[in-house]
């Protein structure tokens with residue numbers, strides 16, 4: 001399947017131009033993480049991908065199917081429906097009726113909520129609600145799943161559990177995931193690739209492909225820690241000039257042994 005392609009996208013809100021001739025490729029059935037400073041246009045990119053926003057010019061290619069699911073920071077459950085019925089609500093007419101109950105049970109089991117399927121959202125903890133939101137996002141039978149800082153409100157141990165859960169769910173049902181986060185560790189644990197955006201006007205200042213298998217990524221592992229430092233400096237400084245000086249000092253672009261992390265640096269031809 002061809003990568004989803006944002007091609008020469010320009011998007012303004014009133015008189016403020018956010019994206020100008022912006023290009024980005026998103027590989028199918030992989031997890032692409034987008035990091036960048038506040039206001040750099042991360043949510044705008046998701047809204048363009050879901051067609052909630054229409055670009056002023058440019059086009060999005062290879063968005064093969066029209067069913068897109070979203071997981072937000074707030075789980076956005078229907079409070080008057082049970083866990084099971086929250087799932088049913090988004091799946092009606094998308095899954096054959098006679099298979100629906102079994103299908104829902106499979107996803108609830110995957111997020112360890114099978115025993116809670118008659119619960120209402122107000123009977124659940126924040127983590128349980130977000131697990132249900134994840135199950136719902138994965139269960140919708142479209143290929144594209146967009147996540148906009150889904151774990152922002154959760155404490156660190158719970159966030160990392162959620163990251164592990166996404167990996168497990170992605171193994172169960174490989175989808176094209178675009179995951180927006182401010183948290184570099186989350187991006188390093190989850191992303192097949194990481195796109196770092198700079199300050200306005202929005203530019204891609206880094207596009208990394210990480211070859212370490214998802215199941216081998218652990219917080220504290222040396223290879224990820226080095227990359228974390230690099231991305232942190234990059235996003236904090238937001239300056240290409242400083243970055244190139246820093247990288248030249250390490251002399252590791254040329255031989256592609258990028259900080260010895262075993263990942264390779266894909267020089268971006270995109271702006």
Ligand SMILES: Nc1ncnc2c1ncn2[C@@H]1O[C@H](COP(=O)(O)OP(=O)(O)OP(=O)(O)O)[C@@H](O)[C@H]1O
Nearest residue numbers: 013014016018036037038039040041042043044045
């Ligand atoms: N509906 C809107 N009307 C006017 N300006 C908007 C609108 N939505 C977003 N913006 C502006 O566009 C810019 C990019 O916003 P966006 O929400 O895409 O950034 P972001 O990187 O997701 O930010 P954050 O990390 O803070 O969520 C910001 O300056 C924001 O103020």
